[in-house]
Amino acid sequence: MKVLAAMSGGVDSAVAAARAAEAGHDVTGVHLALSRNPQTYRTGARGCCTLEDSRDARRAADVIGIPFYVWDMAERFHEDVVDDFVAEYAAGRTPNPCLRCNEKIKFAAVLDRAVALGFDAVVTGHHARIDAGVLRRSVDMGKDQSYVLAVLNSEQLSRAIFPLGDITKEQVRAEAAERGLAVADKPDSHDICFIADGDTRGFLTERIGAKPGDIVDGESGEVLGEHNGAFAYTVGQRHGLGLTRPASDGKPRYVLSITPVSNTVTVGPREALEVTIVRGKRPIWTDGVARTEPIECEVQLRAHGEVHAATLVADGDEVTAHLRAPARGVSAGQAMVAYLPDGGGDVVLASATITGAERG
């Protein structure tokens, strides 16, 4: 097949491209330029869009012996990922930009362009498996990225190749070294690639503006402190609340909810975070088949989060998960991903965007 390998400059995408070439595909490497001004994004080895990353990707492509180009996706990335990220926080939700990037950039804008140019598929270094069209978790549970890929529909999955799903991160590094790829020891990127210093709150404040408001106790209605912008908080958060008064029961407080309209952050005790019903919208069935009967499955409610046994009920555009045991810290805006447990790697059944959660 004629395939396009998205190369970030990191070790995973380099090995993925090499594996695709070795498997006999006709591979072309592409680095996505996502920053409007390449210097403004993270410097050093942590990010994914610096000039250094672009050069690392090109160097890897040269070693593998494949053509390499840079595609300018900065405008699309800003509109669909960065602006969306800011708007979601402003609306009191907690978005996952990696998931959005997969949905809107890598397997939409890039894939569409690739297909128009005559490519059959896009190869990435994600840790997940696709066999016989079915999306499954990686063998490396610690690095598994199926959660951020669960937004892909069956058509997108049919044009995706993840060559790393059956090896661990450790094996990826060893293989990179064996193949003479200089990125073998490059540190993993983490956090959010477009927030250079890792200061998400600062990034949001710069764009949304500081908006002082109250931090209120959910039970007593007491004002326990002040905040500079409700958008900077996430459900389940305990640290960095800056409460000026202790709660009446003297126990630690956690963020229970964020209400942008009144600009309030509501806090409460840990137990108040517990939910057993999680609601979502816009289900994406990875196999393209919408389920109408309740399904016994496991749901994951945030990246690298734990899984919960649940019954999933879908009704048109709405999905509800009834959890067998309570979950804590469930934020609107995150994805709820349903898995079917399977000895050969859990199967990703569907994803939906969380709209709310409650105690049943």
Add this chain to the structure above:
Amino acid sequence: MAYLDHAATTPMLPDALEAYVAAAAHLGNASALHAAGRGARRLVEEARESVAADLGARPSEVIFTGGGTESDNLAVKGMFWGRGDAEPGRRRVLCSEIEHHAVLDAVEWLERHEGATVSWLPVDAAGRIRMDVLAGVLAEHGDEIALVTAMWANNEVGTVQPISEMSAVCDEQGIPLHTDAIQAVGQVPVSFADSGASALTVTGHKLGGPAGVGVLLLGRDVPVTPLMHGGGQERDVRSGTLDVPGVVSFAAALRVAVAEQAATAERLTLLRDDLIARVRHAVPDAILNGDPVNRLPGNAHLSFPGCEGDAILMLLDAAGVQCATGSACNAGVAQPSHVLLAMGADETLARSTLRFSLGHTSTQEDVDELIAALPTAVERARAASAT
């Protein structure tokens, strides 16, 4: 494989390669006083005389440098400082809008850091420098001008400029003209004396010589402040131990390029015109950019409306046809060409261009390969732009 990117770099001529290898086997620092030094010096001075003869210059006017970029920087910055030292009131630089970045960025740097005032010389839709604007600026600011810099032929669209006409109007006011003749030498006749220019840039790797060796032809009485200080090896204007095999090879390449210029031009013009006609037949809405008559024999520069040049380039590359978008990259991301923008194109059209450039090894088969691959590439690039 079809190589259609000779304007970026062209294969070394056999004579140049042979001369390089022979000279590389020699020991000697051309500045040393002993026998080995004398041997090296002899090679360098023979090369200098040969270069001078081929370019209508005197040997003392030949300054060897580390390539075109260095020659351009030395001319632009060195002449600005040199003239300004003698006459502090001269701080204005006239520069065409279509210069290569080696000139353009040097001029912008002078503006930002050295207090230069810049008058940008516009071009018409065919990429010809507007002589009326030049005359106007000379009339208005003649006594403030340190230098004028205008390229002999443009590296992207191939338009050839009336350099001797320009230097004549500059000369009337005693203003020196520098011309970047990198793309012109070997393609059109170039004589330093006849051009009337005060300084002229040439580089080795565009005419069949090695990369990293260039020449600045510099009039004897043109004041220039050096950029690099050291041993003053080249007329006290350029320091650094000379790259003897590089210089010798450069001279050998130039000798062949100049001797064969007329024949090469005739052959490449025919081939190029055939290429343009067949591209237009294959892609009827393709637009030829640049001067249709006064253009480099090896240059075909076309816009493909509705496509990104980048996308066609990638698809042609995959089909074994190598060409260029002609414009500069910023971190690997193609920028809309400043040359096309100066010629009045909008950003989208300025991103839709490809440059096919022919040279001494080009054949009819190269053109055939291009024409075979182009229609599919254009069709797909058009579809990709619509996504």
